[in-house]
Amino acid sequence: MRIALDAMGGDHAPGPIVAGAVQAAQRDPALTVLLVGDEPRIAAELERHPDLPRDRLPIVHASEVIGMHEKPVEALRKKRDNSISRCWLLLAQGEAHAVVSAGNTGAMVGAGLFNAKMFLPGVRRPGIAAVYPTLLGPAVLIDVGANMHPKPEDLYQYGVMGAIYAQHVLGIDNPTIGLLNVGAEEDKGNELVRDATRMFRSSQFADRFVGNVEGRDIHDGRARVIVCEGFTGNILLKSGEGAVEFLFSELKKELGLLLPRLSPEDGQLLVQRLRDLKTRYEYHEFGGAPLLGIRGACIICHGSSDDRAIRNAIRVAAVMAEDRISAEISTALTSGTVAHKL
Amino acid sequence: MRIALDAMGGDHAPGPIVAGAVQAAQRDPALTVLLVGDEPRIAAELERHPDLPRDRLPIVHASEVIGMHEKPVEALRKKRDNSISRCWLLLAQGEAHAVVSAGNTGAMVGAGLFNAKMFLPGVRRPGIAAVYPTLLGPAVLIDVGANMHPKPEDLYQYGVMGAIYAQHVLGIDNPTIGLLNVGAEEDKGNELVRDATRMFRSSQFADRFVGNVEGRDIHDGRARVIVCEGFTGNILLKSGEGAVEFLFSELKKELGLLLPRLSPEDGQLLVQRLRDLKTRYEYHEFGGAPLLGIRGACIICHGSSDDRAIRNAIRVAAVMAEDRISAEISTALTSGTVAHKL
Numbered sequence: 001m002r003i004a005l006d007a008m009g010g011d012h013a014p015g016p017i018v019a020g021a022v023q024a025a026q027r028d029p030a031l032t033v034l035l036v037g038d039e040p041r042i043a044a045e046l047e048r049h050p051d052l053p054r055d056r057l058p059i060v061h062a063s064e065v066i067g068m069h070e071k072p073v074e075a076l077r078k079k080r081d082n083s084i085s086r087c088w089l090l091l092a093q094g095e096a097h098a099v100v101s102a103g104n105t106g107a108m109v110g111a112g113l114f115n116a117k118m119f120l121p122g123v124r125r126p127g128i129a130a131v132y133p134t135l136l137g138p139a140v141l142i143d144v145g146a147n148m149h150p151k152p153e154d155l156y157q158y159g160v161m162g163a164i165y166a167q168h169v170l171g172i173d174n175p176t177i178g179l180l181n182v183g184a185e186e187d188k189g190n191e192l193v194r195d196a197t198r199m200f201r202s203s204q205f206a207d208r209f210v211g212n213v214e215g216r217d218i219h220d221g222r223a224r225v226i227v228c229e230g231f232t233g234n235i236l237l238k239s240g241e242g243a244v245e246f247l248f249s250e251l252k253k254e255l256g257l258l259l260p261r262l263s264p265e266d267g268q269l270l271v272q273r274l275r276d277l278k279t280r281y282e283y284h285e286f287g288g289a290p291l292l293g294i295r296g297a298c299i300i301c302h303g304s305s306d307d308r309a310i311r312n313a314i315r316v317a318a319v320m321a322e323d324r325i326s327a328e329i330s331t332a333l334t335s336g337t338v339a340h341k342l
Numbered sequence: 343m344r345i346a347l348d349a350m351g352g353d354h355a356p357g358p359i360v361a362g363a364v365q366a367a368q369r370d371p372a373l374t375v376l377l378v379g380d381e382p383r384i385a386a387e388l389e390r391h392p393d394l395p396r397d398r399l400p401i402v403h404a405s406e407v408i409g410m411h412e413k414p415v416e417a418l419r420k421k422r423d424n425s426i427s428r429c430w431l432l433l434a435q436g437e438a439h440a441v442v443s444a445g446n447t448g449a450m451v452g453a454g455l456f457n458a459k460m461f462l463p464g465v466r467r468p469g470i471a472a473v474y475p476t477l478l479g480p481a482v483l484i485d486v487g488a489n490m491h492p493k494p495e496d497l498y499q500y501g502v503m504g505a506i507y508a509q510h511v512l513g514i515d516n517p518t519i520g521l522l523n524v525g526a527e528e529d530k531g532n533e534l535v536r537d538a539t540r541m542f543r544s545s546q547f548a549d550r551f552v553g554n555v556e557g558r559d560i561h562d563g564r565a566r567v568i569v570c571e572g573f574t575g576n577i578l579l580k581s582g583e584g585a586v587e588f589l590f591s592e593l594k595k596e597l598g599l600l601l602p603r604l605s606p607e608d609g610q611l612l613v614q615r616l617r618d619l620k621t622r623y624e625y626h627e628f629g630g631a632p633l634l635g636i637r638g639a640c641i642i643c644h645g646s647s648d649d650r651a652i653r654n655a656i657r658v659a660a661v662m663a664e665d666r667i668s669a670e671i672s673t674a675l676t677s678g679t680v681a682h683k684l
Contacts, residue, residue: 071529106525135588145524148532182487182576183448187413190490190573215580219588231532232574234524238557239578243585246477246561247619251593254615261608266600273596277589 001031001318004087004096005310007045008037008065009103011303017102018045020310022052027311031318032056034096037065037083062086065103068303072106076114085111091296092118098317100288102301102310109146109291109300118295120326122333125150126293127158127230128300129165130237133280136221140166140175143227145234146291152195155179155227157333159200161292162225163208164328169290169316170224174208178223180232181212188212192229204335248278288313290320293329297321343373343660346429346438347652349387350379350407351445353645359444360387362652364394369653373660374398376438379407379425404428407445410645414448418456427453433638434460440659442630444643444652451488451633451642460637462668464675467492468635469500469572470642471507472579475622478563482508482517485569487576488633494537497521497569499675501542503634504567505550506670511632511658512566516550520565522574523554530554534571546677590620630655632662635671639663 005021007014014037021033035042039061046052046059064079066072076085084103088111090096101108112118112126119126127143142162147154159177166175179196181189186197189212200209213223215236228236251274259267288301288309297320299313320326347363349356356379363375377384381403388394388401406421408414418427426445430453432438443450454460454468461468469485469492484504489496501519508517521538523531528539531554542551555565557578570578593616601609630643630651639662641655662668 069527071527133588135591148524180577182490182573185411185413215577215582216584216587218581219584228577231524232577235522235557235570235574235578236581239560239582240557240585242558242561243582244589245558246475247586247589249477250619250622251616254619255612258608258612258615261611262604266603269603270597270600273600274593277592277596280592 001322002034002096003031003314003317004034004036004060004090004099005314006037006083006087006099006101006103007035007042008062008083009101009108010301010305011068013102014038014041014045016305016307017310018042019049019307020305021057021314022046022049023307023311024314025053025056028315028318031314032058033314034058034060034090036060036086036090037062060086060090066107068104070104070107072104072110075104076107076110082107084108088112088115088118096296097321098297098299100299100301100310100313100317102303102305105145105300108298112291112294112298113146120293120295121330123293123329124157125154126291127154127161128289129162129292130289131170132218132237132240134219134221134224136224137172138170139221139224139226140170141218141226141228141233141237142292143230143233144237144289145230147230150192150229152192152199155192155196155229156199156203157293159209159225159227160205160332161329162227163205164325164332165290165292166225168323168325169319172224175224176210176222177205177208177225177227178210178213180218180226180228180236181214184212184214186211196227204332244278248274288316290316295326343664344376344438345373345656345659346376346378346402346432346441347656348379348425348429348441348443348445349377349384350404350425351443351450352643352647353410355444356380356383356387358647358649359652360384361391361649362647363399363656364388364391365649365653366656367395367398370657370660371395373656374400375656376400376402376432378402378428378432379404402428402432408449410446412446412449414446414452417446418449418452424449426450430454430457430460438638439663440639440641442641442643442652442655442659444645444647447487447642450640454633454636454640455488462635462637462675463672465635465671466499467496468633469496469503470631471504471634472631473512474560474579474582476561476563476566478566479514480512481563481566481568482512483560483568483570483575483579484634485572485575486579486631487572489572492534492571494534494541497534497538497571498541498545499635501551501567501569502547502674503671504569505547506667506674507632507634508567510665510667511661514566517566518552518564519547519550519567519569520552520555522560522568522570522578523556526554526556528553538569546674586620590616630658632658637668
C-alpha cells in the first residue's frame with residue numbers, strides 16, 4: 001500500500017507531518033509513504049528519526065508550497081510544481097493508492113475535483129465527510145465543503161457514500177441516513193432537500209432513510225449519516241468546533257474557582273475528565289475527513305494536525321484504499337435503482 | 343402600551359403563558375396584555391391569580407388553536423379563527439402595539455409575512471433574529487428561519503435591522519456586522535454572500551462591516567451581528583442548542599463520578615456553576631426571538647417557554663414597540679444609500 005503524503009501541508013509542516021509518516025511506516029510494515037515536497041527540508045526532518053524504515057519513506061520532490069491562506073484556484077494555477085498537485089498526480093499515475101494532506105483544504109479539494117477521471121464510476125461529484133459524536137456513537141456529516149451548489153442527485157450520492165464509509169470505517173451496521181433540514185416534516189426547507197427526499201424514498205436505501213433531521217437533533221444518533229449541502233455543512237461543522245472551544249473556555253473559568261478547594265487527586269481527576277470529554281470532539285482523533293467518491297482514497301487533515309493525527313490519517317487512508325469501499329460506492333451508484341426517478 | 347399575547351401558543355399553554363402575562367402586568371403598570379385565545383380556559387387560568395390587575399388583562403376570544411406541529415400554511419387557511427391570526431389582526435387594527443407567541447413558529451411568521459402592509463416602510467421581508475453568547479457579550483444571528491430564499495438585498499437589510507436591534511435592545515454601541523461564510527476571504531462561498539458583501543461595502547454601514555465570519559469564529563465576538571440565510575441560520579441555531587444539550591449531558595456523566603468525593607458545599611457549588619453556564623445558552627433568558635421589520639414588534643418564543651420567559655418576552659416586546667427601533671430601521675432602509683448599487 002502506497003500513500004502520497006503532502007509533507008509541506010499544515011500549520012507546522014514539515015516537522016509533525018514527517019514524524020506522523022515515520023510512525024505510520026513503523027507500525028505497518030506493508031506501508032510505503034511517499035513524502036511529497038521540498039526534498040532538503042524533508043530529508044532534514046528524516047534525520048531526526050534514526051531508526052526509520054528509510055526505503056519505505058521515499059521523498060518525491062516538489063519545489064513549491066501552497067500556503068494555508070492562499071486562494072486555492074489562483075495558487076493551483078500559478079504554482080504548478082506544488083506538493084498538493086504532485087500528490088494527486090502520483091494517485092492518477094498509479095504510483096500511490098491514496099493521498100493525504102493537512103494543507104490548504106480548498107487547494108486539496110480543487111486539485112482533486114479538477115480531474116474527473118479521478119472520480120469513481122457513477123460519482124457526480126465527490127464530497128467531504130466529517131465524523132462527529134452522537135449519543136449512540138460516531139456519525140458522519142457529508143458534505144462539509146466540497147460542493148457549494150449541489151443538485152438533489154449529489155445529496156443522494158452523499159448519503160450513499162457516507163453510509164458505505166460509516167459501515168466500513170466506523171463499523172456501523174446498516175447506518176441510517178437523514179437529511180439536514182429546518183424541520184422534521186417533509187414539506188419543510190427548500191426544494192433541494194425536498195427533491196433529495198424523494199430520491200432517497202424511491203431508492204434502494206429507502207428503508208435506511210429516516211427523513212429530515214433538525215439542527216437540534218443531530219447529536220441524538222437517529223441518523224448516523226447526515227446529508228447536507230457543502231455551505232451549510234461547513235458552517236455547521238466549524239460552528240460546532242467553535243461552540244465546544246468557547247464552552248470549554250467558559251467552563252474553565254467557572255471551575256477554576258472550584259479547583260483550589262479540591263484535593264490534588266480530585267482536582268487532577270476533574271481536569272482529566274474534562275480533557276477526555278473535549279478530546280472526543282476533536283476530529284483529529286478520527287484521522288481527518290475523507291473526500292469520498294475518489295478513486296483510491298483522499299484524506300484531508302486539519303491544518304493544526306500533530307504527528308498522531310497524521311499517523312491516524314495515513315492509517316485510515318490505507319484502510320480505505322484497501323477496502324471494498326470504492327467498489328461498493330460504484331456499485332451502489334451505477335446500479336441505476338434511482339438515477340432516473342426524479 | 344398594549345401587547346397581544348397568544349395565550350394558547352406553547353407546549354404547556356395556557357398555564358405558564360397566562361402566568362407570564364400576569365407577572366408582566368404586575369411589574370409594569372403602563373402595560374396592558376391582551377390575552378388571545380379560548381375565553382373559558384384563559385378565564386380559568388386567571389382565577390389562579392387573585393391579586394392581578396384584571397382590567398389590564400382583557401381576554402380576546404379566538405375559538406381555534408394551531409397545534410405546535412401542524413403545517414403552518416394549511417393550518418392558517420383552515421383554522422380562520424385561530425389565536426395567532428387574531429393577534430396579528432389586533433396589531434393591524436391598532437388595538438395592540440406588539441404581538442408575542444410561543445406557539446407554532448411557522449404559523450406565527452407565515453401570518454406576519456402574509457400581510458405586507460405590516461412591514462415597516464423600506465423592508466423587503468422581515469427576518470428572525472436570535473441572540474447568542476460570545477466572548478465579548480451577546481450577539482445577534484439573523485435570519486434564523488423566516489426567509490428560505492433570500493436575495494442579497496435581504497441579507498443586507500438583515501444586517502441593518504440586526505444592528506439596530508443590537509444597539510437598542512442589547513445596548514451594544516455601533517455593533518459590527520459580519521456575513522456567515524465558509525471562509526474568511528471575500529471570494530469564498532456562494533454568489534448570494536458575495537453580492538451581499540458588495541452591498542455592505544458600498545453602504546452607509548461599510549465601516550461597521552467586518553466581512554466574512556466562519557462557523558468557528560461566531561463566538562469570538564468580532565461581529566456582533568451575523569447575517570445568514572434562514573436555512574443555514576435555523577440549522578446553526580438549533581445545532582448550537584443541540585450541541586450544548588449534548589455536551590452538558592456528557593459532562594454530567596463525567597462529573598457524576600466526581601461529585602460523591604466532594605464536600606456537600608463544593609458539590610453544590612459545582613452543580614450551581616454548571617447550571618449558570620448552561621442558563622447563559624438558553625435563549626428564553628433573552629426573551630424570545632424578534633421578527634424584525636414588522637410595524638410595532640413581534641416576539642417569537644420557544645415552545646417550551648415558562649412564565650419567566652413569557653414575562654421577559656412581553657417586556658422586550660414593549661421596549662421594542664416603544665423605542666425608536668422601527669423608525670430607525672425605516673430611515674436606514676429608505677435613505678437609499680444602497681438600494682440601487684447592485
